[in-house]
């Protein structure tokens with residue numbers, strides 16, 4: 271029998287992409303009972319399982335087979351209106367044709383990359399950045415450049431220097447800059463309003479688009495920062511958003527908001543790759559939910575969990591360890607000078623606590639060796655404190 275040479279059937283793009291780390295390489299299997307400070311998932315107690323059960327039952331009672339077709343449920347256009355309304359409350363006014371519902375923000379990022387990138391295109395990302403977005407971009411181009419961030423978010427003056435230099439030397443300018451300006455993953459930092467405006471100015475001066483990932487935008491401990499999309503007067507911002515962090519990631523509901531010509535192209539390639547049943551169920555859930563009240567509960571819970579995590583870090587981590595204190599979102603970004611966090615991970619897992627090593631969030635993974643990302647969203651307060659106590663002991667012994 272002649273064996274099938276599987277690889278020979280892959281397209282050149284896919285062959286190149288398969289040389290990257292596989293998706294999810296950043297998190298090995300976790301031992302049973304492990305305290306998960308790695309997981310960027312919502313608090314299990316805040317996932318509205320009962321309410322979604324009621325919503326699904328009501329949907330099928332009222333609409334019978336309609337939500338089970340490709341299209342047909344009147345709730346699908348209603349979900350779009352509900353998201354339009356949520357965006358409006360954040361200062362983003364989009365028409366129906368300027369909004370596309372996607373299977374999570376991730377499908378939005380993938381569609382944008384698919385439509386805008388080829389192997390000649392340049393993309394600029396923050397350093398560090400959300401590793402899954404990095405994986406997506408790497409599937410389309412090798413020409414990715416990174417711009418450092420600090421406590422005030424993307425260093426736009428460094429971006430300007432880079433753009434200037436590329437222009438002066440005749441190099442390709444980025445097609446878009448990918449940013450998570452609010453409660454960034456992994457650093458938890460938030461871009462100042464001055465830098466948001468500066469980034470918009472640069473996008474006009476150097477003719478690029480801004481891909482604003484707003485996955486955590488409504489999860490402020492205090493006031494939500496202004497989305498870049500809300501101050502974009504030139505149609506340069508494509509915003510991706512999601513209900514994963516505020517309702518449930520398994521529902522896979524996200525969106526892209528942008529100029530209708532872009533949306534038309536994204537829609538062309540999305541076709542039926544989304545989930546009408548989940549969309550119509552979500553619409554019923556939203557009809558029956560006081561969302562502002564829900565957001566207040568989420569914010570209060572995550573604020574208090576974040577405070578508990580930071581207190582335990584102050585108590586249990588050695589003096590040389592430092593971190594940013596976030597104003598919202600799910601994450602705390604930690605630096606441990608002199609420790610390679612990817613080497614430490616196997617010991618941490620053996621002690622029953624997980625985190626994500628910093629290297630996965632960087633284009634040049636060496637830049638992330640001394641960092642790690644902790645999440646305060648998933649584990650409960652008692653587990654988090656115990657997890658940090660164990661981590662503190664490991665770090666101390668690795669430093670000595």
Ligand SMILES: Cc1ncc(COP(=O)(O)O)c(C=O)c1O
Nearest residue numbers: 374375376400455485512514524
């Ligand atoms: C910055 C960022 N964008 C997008 C996503 C994915 O969102 P979704 O579940 O809607 O695909 C995540 C999830 O971790 C994220 O951290």
